[in-house]
Amino acid sequence: MIGNQLALIEREIWEHRSIYVTPLAIASIVTLSVLAMLVFASGFAKELDMAIFGASNIAGEGERRAALTAFFVGTSWLFLVALAILTVFYCLDSLYGERKDKSILFWRSMPITDAETVLSKLVTAVVVIPVVAVLGIIATHIVNLVITSIWVSMKGGDAGLLIWGSVPFFDNWVAAFIVVLASGIWMSPFIGWFLFVSAWTKRAPLLMAFMPLVLIPLLEWIFLRTRFFATAVFDRGDDMPLFRTLDFETFFEEEHWHSGIDNISLLGHLDVVQFLTSPSMWGGLLVCGLFVTAAIYVRRYRDESQ
Amino acid sequence: MTSLVTARGVSKHFGEVRAVDDVSFEIEQGKILGLIGPNGAGKTTLLKAVLGLTDCDGELSVLGLDPFRQRKELLRNICFIADVAVLPRWIRVTQLLDFVEAVHPNFSRKHAEGFLRQTKVRSDAKVRELSKGMVTQLHLSIIMSIDAKLLVLDEPTLGLDIIFRKEFYGNLLNDYFDEKRTILITTHQVEEIENLLTDIMFINDGRILLDKPMESLAESYVELLTSGENAIKAKGLGPIAEHEMFGKSVLLFEGVSRENLEGLGEMRTPSVADLFVAKVKGTRK
Numbered sequence: 224m225i226g227n228q229l230a231l232i233e234r235e236i237w238e239h240r241s242i243y244v245t246p247l248a249i250a251s252i253v254t255l256s257v258l259a260m261l262v263f264a265s266g267f268a269k270e271l272d273m274a275i276f277g278a279s280n281i282a283g284e285g286e287r288r289a290a291l292t293a294f295f296v297g298t299s300w301l302f303l304v305a306l307a308i309l310t311v312f313y314c315l316d317s318l319y320g321e322r323k324d325k326s327i328l329f330w331r332s333m334p335i336t337d338a339e340t341v342l343s344k345l346v347t348a349v350v351v352i353p354v355v356a357v358l359g360i361i362a363t364h365i366v367n368l369v370i371t372s373i374w375v376s377m378k379g380g381d382a383g384l385l386i387w388g389s390v391p392f393f394d395n396w397v398a399a400f401i402v403v404l405a406s407g408i409w410m411s412p413f414i415g416w417f418l419f420v421s422a423w424t425k426r427a428p429l430l431m432a433f434m435p436l437v438l439i440p441l442l443e444w445i446f447l448r449t450r451f452f453a454t455a456v457f458d459r460g461d462d463m464p465l466f467r468t469l470d471f472e473t474f475f476e477e478e479h480w481h482s483g484i485d486n487i488s489l490l491g492h493l494d495v496v497q498f499l500t501s502p503s504m505w506g507g508l509l510v511c512g513l514f515v516t517a518a519i520y521v522r523r524y525r526d527e528s529q
Numbered sequence: 530m531t532s533l534v535t536a537r538g539v540s541k542h543f544g545e546v547r548a549v550d551d552v553s554f555e556i557e558q559g560k561i562l563g564l565i566g567p568n569g570a571g572k573t574t575l576l577k578a579v580l581g582l583t584d585c586d587g588e589l590s591v592l593g594l595d596p597f598r599q600r601k602e603l604l605r606n607i608c609f610i611a612d613v614a615v616l617p618r619w620i621r622v623t624q625l626l627d628f629v630e631a632v633h634p635n636f637s638r639k640h641a642e643g644f645l646r647q648t649k650v651r652s653d654a655k656v657r658e659l660s661k662g663m664v665t666q667l668h669l670s671i672i673m674s675i676d677a678k679l680l681v682l683d684e685p686t687l688g689l690d691i692i693f694r695k696e697f698y699g700n701l702l703n704d705y706f707d708e709k710r711t712i713l714i715t716t717h718q719v720e721e722i723e724n725l726l727t728d729i730m731f732i733n734d735g736r737i738l739l740d741k742p743m744e745s746l747a748e749s750y751v752e753l754l755t756s757g758e759n760a761i762k763a764k765g766l767g768p769i770a771e772h773e774m775f776g777k778s779v780l781l782f783e784g785v786s787r788e789n790l791e792g793l794g795e796m797r798t799p800s801v802a803d804l805f806v807a808k809v810k811g812t813r814k
Contacts, residue, residue: 230631326617
């Protein structure tokens, strides 16, 4: 079972190279941007703080941590957006592509159950893609800190103190890992839905996946004058219980940054217990489970030749 | 003889259409059975039922298993090539071997690589870079390296040129088949496989028209080439099919002994293709 899962997941990575190409592309964009910024900054004063991502008046340890964390959050955010788009396209193709090119008949000639196959696609979407993205985030972080350190050293600064001594590695990385992984779990009902559409639709999976998400709220509003479906679907992304203690309004304000080292911890803003005990999260997993079961059922029972 | 496949009253309906209609048969170990039928006859549906790819009514047992409900166990001992185009186009040959090696307990990578060395298929090539014939060679190399009890081939050489087709069946017979293995094969090009079959089954409109060992065909069926008075006499014996060729009558008899036809014309064993046409036309009358 486990051996089959590993082989199936490896096969997903072979087929969907975007799983690692996308993080590589984002990493390259971020790195090129940082290089451009450093070159741009070199044209101005020799103030070291320009090196640290444009933040001004970086004097104290707390501020440096905050500036470096802000850079990390910005980079991670880019990865998260790319990850979301990648996951949508991956899920929609995962059970549709094999039917389109008829390779499903080959895959189904192997001693593997449909449940194992569909589960490998779910695991790829909820675990593998996020983990690869976190590795991408960490690699990008290290590469850009090295580049910045070289630049700082060339300007006569002490990179060890200014950069490496000031980056809260553990806090940043663990927080990124939790946020990225929790995002996949939180959005799992959508992942389940996309997998089901991919297994079920005869054509245009993208259209078939998004049309109901637009039409159902519209019909609900026209006939019932309510917005339950729209709220459940469109507000889910903003409503993750992991972030309930994080206030984006004040997070980027200057007082917040100056208020001390303790407050700039990313982990301090994450409420894992609230996330894990949230009925919405478990409800979402249940919805995901139902859609995935339906996807397994469709793959197993539909006769492709008819 | 052990029976590998046993079907009792197997049916499969798609709405009003009876793709397979109350079919019963057995396939014994060590046989090469040709399943012959026109398009839409129910061949593929029957094969899918045997492979556990589709559910059916009636009693169907393959290697002692219920194929639909015990598909995973079944597929450890049964292989199939459904159509030439089913290998995923994006995959590399080495990846394909890696995958099958990881998931199939009865696969021998060494054998597969041995078979592939006899072809022009490069191990670093992607399937999409290979010609249709090479894709089939690749697929056959993998299938022949799986130690399976039953091999099911559904139109395996469709769209291939004659050289690849001959080679395909040559490999199958020389490198794969032995008394422990069983092959179930469907094809339109029946002339090409009739010499390698041990048994034959005709299917039309979801029903079995004929199910016999090849060697018994000569006893049961006679084709008579005749003309004039003899032709009139012979027609009185109730041929199941007749047609004219170069001014002569060609009559096909079922269950009429050769002694009864002695002196009426030239006798020969009908080809599978002629027998098939006669049988199918007979049911359409």
